[in-house]
Amino acid sequence: MEEMENEPSFVESPVEPLRFKVSTMVFDALEEMYFAGRHTDVQIIVQDKSFRCHKIVLASVSEYFDAMFLSGMRECYDGVVRLQGIESSTFVDILDFVYSGKLNICTENAEDLLRASALFQIKLLHQKCEEFLIGHISIENCIGAWRLAKAHECKELAKKAWYVILENFTDVCKTEDFNFLDADEMYEIINDDDLQVTNEEIVCDSVFRWYRFDPENRMEHTSKLFEHLRLPLLSSEYLLNEVEPMELVVNNQKCRDIVREAISYQMLPSRRPDFNSPRVTFRRYANMEEVLVVIGGYNASNERVADVLAYSFARKTWFQLMSLPWKLGREFSACVFGNDIFVSGGSQKLDSLLQFRSDNNEWVRCPNMIQGRRRHAMVAVGESLFVLGGYDDNQTEESNRTLNDIGEYAITSRTWSKCGELNTPVRSTTAAVSKEKIFIFGGLLADEKETNIVQCFDTRLKTCTRVDNLPYACKLSRAVVCDKRVFIVCTDGNVLGLTEDGVCKPVARIRHFNRRRFGAIHHKGNILLMGGECGTSVFRDIFTFNPDTEKSCTIARKNVPSRANFAGLKLILHKKFLKYEIKFDSGKISNQTVHTS
Structure with missing residues (x-):
C-alpha cells in the first residue's frame, strides 16, 4: 500500500493544449523537410525558378491547389506545376508564410501578395495583406487601394479607401491615379x-x-x-x-x-421653388441645406404664433429660425423669391410686407402695400411680387371689401405700384405662375358665394382675362407648380390640373383628405402637404402626393407642429443657422437644445 501511495499520479492534459503541441511539432517538421527537400512530391515552376513542395501542405492552406490536385489534370501525375502571372519573389514570400509562418510584407510587395493570396485562395494571408494595406492608405494611393479592394473582395479595405476618397476629394482629384x-x-x-x-x-x-x-x-x-x-x-x-x-x-x-x-x-430666382431636377441636391457635407420653412399661423390651442421653423429633409429634424417681428394673425400670404421669403398682409397688419433674408437669418420690414389686405394671393414673377385680390377690413362698405386690386412690388427698387385689376373681385383664392402669366383659381365673391372662375393676369401686358371655369366652385384651395405643370389641391382632396391651353380638369384625388388652411408646395416632382384644420382639429403631418400615380408617402407624423393658417415654403439655408434643434409636445415646442452637426 505504501509503495502504491508513493507512486506519482498522472493527470491527463486537456485536448487543446495537446493539439497545439502536436500541430507545432508537425509544423516545425514540415518546415525542416521543405528546406531539406525531403518527401516533396510536387515541383512548382515560377518564371525561371523551381520550388520543391508538398502537395498536402499546399492543399491544406489553398483551395486553389486543393482543387488542382483533385482535378485529375496532368499536374496530378507528373508532379510539375507551372504558374503564370506571378513573380517568383512573391511565391517565395507565400512559401515562407505557408511553411514558416513568416509574413514578409511591406509597402513594395503588399499588393502583389494580396493578388496572389486571392488567386490561390489563402484566406489568412489575404486577411493579413488587407489589414496591412488598410493601415497604409493615403491620399496618394487611396484610389489604387479602392480599385484593388473591389477586384479582390476586400470589403474593409474598400470601405476605408472609399472614406479617404470622399473625405479628401479636393486633394485626391489632383493625384495621378485619378486620371486613370x-x-x-x-x-x-x-x-x-x-x-x-x-x-x-x-x-x-x-x-x-x-x-x-x-x-x-x-x-x-x-x-x-x-x-x-x-x-x-x-x-x-x-x-x-x-x-x-x-x-x-x-x-x-x-x-x-x-x-x-x-x-x-x-x-430665374422667382421660379426656383417650382424647379425639379436631381441635379439640385445638396451633399451631406455642403454648407447649404434644403429645408421646409413653416411661418406663423395658429396651433392646436388656437393660439397665434410668431415662430419660424425649419424642417431638415436630410436630418428629419426641426430647427428654430429668427421669429417674426409680430404675430401675423390669419390669412396672410407668402412666397419665395430667390432664396428669400416675402410675407404680406394678414389680419394683424393688413398693409405690411416683411422679407426674410436667408443669408443673415433676419426679418426686415419693406415698404407697406398701397392697398392693405388679407385672404389674398401673392406670387413672384421676374423681379417683382404681385398681390392679387383679397379682403380689406378697413373699407367702410362691405361690398367694397372684396378686392379686385393687383399690386406690384419691385424688389430691387423697393417700390409699390398698382399694376392692374382682376376681372372679378375675389378673396380666399389661390394663384400660380405659368410663362409670366398669373392664373387665379376660384375663391369667394363679394356676396359670400364660392366661385369656379379662372382668371389670368398677363404681367407683361398688365391685362386680366377670364380664361376658364373650374369643374366646380371652390375656395381655400392651394396651387402648386411641379415641372411647369400647375395643380390645384382642393379642400376635399380633389386635385385639378391646368392644361397648356388654359383648361382645368380633374387629374387625381388624395384619399381621406378633408382639410382647409393647409400648406402645399412642390417637392421633388411631387406635391408636399402639411397641417391644416378640419372643424376644431388641427393636423400634425407632412406627406407627399404624386398626382400621376395618386400615391402618398408620409414624411413625418411624429414630432410635427400643429399648424393652420400658416405659410409653408421650401428654402435653401446655410447650416450655420440650423443650430437650435426643437421637439414638439402636442404640437407645441417642448424643449430646445443646441445642435452641433
Missing part, C-alpha cells in the same frame, strides 16, 4: 452625397481635368457624366465662363440642355 479612373468609377464618386467638397465647382473642375487627360476616348463618357454634375448649384459666372464655352458642350445637344437648365435656375 474609368467612367463608371468617376460616376460612382461624383454621385455620392457624402463627397466632402465646399462647392460643386471642385467636382466639375475634376471631371473636366479627367476629360482633358484623354478627350478622344472620353468625350462620350463625359457627356453622360454631365447628367450627374450638379450644375444648378454652381455660380452664374462659372457656368457662363467655364462650362458653357467648352467644346464638349458646344458640340453636344444633351450637354447644352443641361447647362441651359442650370443657367435658368440661376437667372
Whole structure:
C-alpha cells in the first residue's frame, strides 16, 4: 500500500493544449523537410525558378491547389506545376508564410501578395495583406487601394479607401491615379452625397481635368457624366465662363440642355421653388441645406404664433429660425423669391410686407402695400411680387371689401405700384405662375358665394382675362407648380390640373383628405402637404402626393407642429443657422437644445 501511495499520479492534459503541441511539432517538421527537400512530391515552376513542395501542405492552406490536385489534370501525375502571372519573389514570400509562418510584407510587395493570396485562395494571408494595406492608405494611393479592394473582395479595405476618397476629394482629384479612373468609377464618386467638397465647382473642375487627360476616348463618357454634375448649384459666372464655352458642350445637344437648365435656375430666382431636377441636391457635407420653412399661423390651442421653423429633409429634424417681428394673425400670404421669403398682409397688419433674408437669418420690414389686405394671393414673377385680390377690413362698405386690386412690388427698387385689376373681385383664392402669366383659381365673391372662375393676369401686358371655369366652385384651395405643370389641391382632396391651353380638369384625388388652411408646395416632382384644420382639429403631418400615380408617402407624423393658417415654403439655408434643434409636445415646442452637426 505504501509503495502504491508513493507512486506519482498522472493527470491527463486537456485536448487543446495537446493539439497545439502536436500541430507545432508537425509544423516545425514540415518546415525542416521543405528546406531539406525531403518527401516533396510536387515541383512548382515560377518564371525561371523551381520550388520543391508538398502537395498536402499546399492543399491544406489553398483551395486553389486543393482543387488542382483533385482535378485529375496532368499536374496530378507528373508532379510539375507551372504558374503564370506571378513573380517568383512573391511565391517565395507565400512559401515562407505557408511553411514558416513568416509574413514578409511591406509597402513594395503588399499588393502583389494580396493578388496572389486571392488567386490561390489563402484566406489568412489575404486577411493579413488587407489589414496591412488598410493601415497604409493615403491620399496618394487611396484610389489604387479602392480599385484593388473591389477586384479582390476586400470589403474593409474598400470601405476605408472609399472614406479617404470622399473625405479628401479636393486633394485626391489632383493625384495621378485619378486620371486613370474609368467612367463608371468617376460616376460612382461624383454621385455620392457624402463627397466632402465646399462647392460643386471642385467636382466639375475634376471631371473636366479627367476629360482633358484623354478627350478622344472620353468625350462620350463625359457627356453622360454631365447628367450627374450638379450644375444648378454652381455660380452664374462659372457656368457662363467655364462650362458653357467648352467644346464638349458646344458640340453636344444633351450637354447644352443641361447647362441651359442650370443657367435658368440661376437667372430665374422667382421660379426656383417650382424647379425639379436631381441635379439640385445638396451633399451631406455642403454648407447649404434644403429645408421646409413653416411661418406663423395658429396651433392646436388656437393660439397665434410668431415662430419660424425649419424642417431638415436630410436630418428629419426641426430647427428654430429668427421669429417674426409680430404675430401675423390669419390669412396672410407668402412666397419665395430667390432664396428669400416675402410675407404680406394678414389680419394683424393688413398693409405690411416683411422679407426674410436667408443669408443673415433676419426679418426686415419693406415698404407697406398701397392697398392693405388679407385672404389674398401673392406670387413672384421676374423681379417683382404681385398681390392679387383679397379682403380689406378697413373699407367702410362691405361690398367694397372684396378686392379686385393687383399690386406690384419691385424688389430691387423697393417700390409699390398698382399694376392692374382682376376681372372679378375675389378673396380666399389661390394663384400660380405659368410663362409670366398669373392664373387665379376660384375663391369667394363679394356676396359670400364660392366661385369656379379662372382668371389670368398677363404681367407683361398688365391685362386680366377670364380664361376658364373650374369643374366646380371652390375656395381655400392651394396651387402648386411641379415641372411647369400647375395643380390645384382642393379642400376635399380633389386635385385639378391646368392644361397648356388654359383648361382645368380633374387629374387625381388624395384619399381621406378633408382639410382647409393647409400648406402645399412642390417637392421633388411631387406635391408636399402639411397641417391644416378640419372643424376644431388641427393636423400634425407632412406627406407627399404624386398626382400621376395618386400615391402618398408620409414624411413625418411624429414630432410635427400643429399648424393652420400658416405659410409653408421650401428654402435653401446655410447650416450655420440650423443650430437650435426643437421637439414638439402636442404640437407645441417642448424643449430646445443646441445642435452641433
